[in-house]
Amino acid sequence: MRALPWVLAISAIAFFLGTAVSQRPDGNPTGPFGPLKVGDKVVMREKGGRYEFTQLLAQPEAFSHRVVEMGKDFVCVEDMTAFHRIWIPVTSVQSVTRVQFGR
Incomplete structure (x- = not known):
């Protein structure tokens, strides 16, 4: 019976430490x-x-927009003139492509 509180305490510490490290x-x-x-x-x-x-x-130099803010579920871009900002939810993004030439 004396070991039960210690086992529970160690289990709780291991659980919380495991979830904190996995984030x-x-x-x-x-x-x-x-x-x-x-x-x-x-x-x-x-x-x-x-x-x-x-x-x-x-x-x-070939661009139409610049990324100004990012979140887990949105991206905010502004046009070349920095006049318009658009917040786009992740559900409206079809693709993100990086193009590299001459590797």
Whole structure:
């Protein structure tokens, strides 16, 4: 009977430590926005209510929008003039593509 509180305490500590260690940090998104970072320049196209993002690594001057904010379930982009900002939910993203030339 004396060992029962110790076993419960050790089990609780192991459980909480295991869940704390298994959490991913918010700074490294892994969903559909995984390749994108704040400040990246992208070409954004809208097709039937869905958005496609293309990042041209060899031609960074060829872009239509810039990523200004990211969350777990949204991305915010602004156009080249920095006049319009658009918040796009993850459910409206069709694809995120990175294009590299001359590897």
